[in-house]
Amino acid sequence: MELVSLSCNQCGAPLRVPGAARFVTCNHCGAQLQVQRGDSAAWTEVVERLQEGQESVDRRLAAIEVENEIARLDRAWDREREGYQVTTKHGGRQDPSATASIVGFVAVTIVGLIMVGGIGTAGGGPIMFVPFVIIGAAGIAMLNSISKAKQMADGKQRYQRKRRDLLRKLEDLRGASE
Ligand SMILES: [Zn+2]
Incomplete structure (x- = not known):
C-alpha cells in the first residue's frame, strides 16, 4: 500500500499514512486528524477544528x-x-x-x-x-x-x-x- 508522508497538524510529528486514508490518529499526541487533499499536496487537520469550521460555514x-x-x-x-x-x-x-x-x-x-x-x-x-x-x-x-x-x-x-x-x-x- 502506498504510504504518504504527512505531519500532525497539532504537534508536528511526522506521520506515515496509507494513501487512501481519510482519518488518522497521531501516534505521538493522540490527535484525531482528517487527511485533506489538494491538487498537489496533502495535509492533516485536527478533526475538532474542522468541525468548528463546518459549524461557522453552517451558520x-x-x-x-x-x-x-x-x-x-x-x-x-x-x-x-x-x-x-x-x-x-x-x-x-x-x-x-x-x-x-x-x-x-x-x-x-x-x-x-x-x-x-x-x-x-x-x-x-x-x-x-x-x-x-x-x-x-x-x-x-x-x-x-x-x-x-x-x-x-x-x-x-x-x-x-x-x-x-x-x-x-x-x-x-x-x-x-x-
Ligand atoms: Zn500529533
Whole structure:
C-alpha cells in the first residue's frame, strides 16, 4: 500500500499514512486528524477544528437563508399592500385612509343635504331620492375604505412582527460566528 508522508497538524510529528486514508490518529499526541487533499499536496487537520469550521460555514449559510427569507417577506408584503391600496383619480396607488374616507363622506353628505334642500324648495318630486342614493354610495365607499385600512394595518403589524423575528434570528447567527 502506498504510504504518504504527512505531519500532525497539532504537534508536528511526522506521520506515515496509507494513501487512501481519510482519518488518522497521531501516534505521538493522540490527535484525531482528517487527511485533506489538494491538487498537489496533502495535509492533516485536527478533526475538532474542522468541525468548528463546518459549524461557522453552517451558520453563514443559515444567515444567508434568513436574509433570503426577509427579502421574500418584503416582496410578499409589497404584493399584499397593493391589494389594500386604492386607485386615485390620477391612476396612482394610495394606501387606504379611514380619516380621508370619513372626510369625503361628510363632504358628500353636506352637498347631498344641500341638494335635498334645493329640490324641496323647488317643490320636491321623485328626483328627491337622488341625493340619498349618492349619500348611500359614499357611505358604502367609506365603510369599504375603513375596512381596508384596518386590514392593511393588521397585515402591516403581522409583517413587521415576522420581520423583527427574522432580524433577531439573523443577529443571533451573526453574533455566534464572531
Ligand atoms: Zn500529533
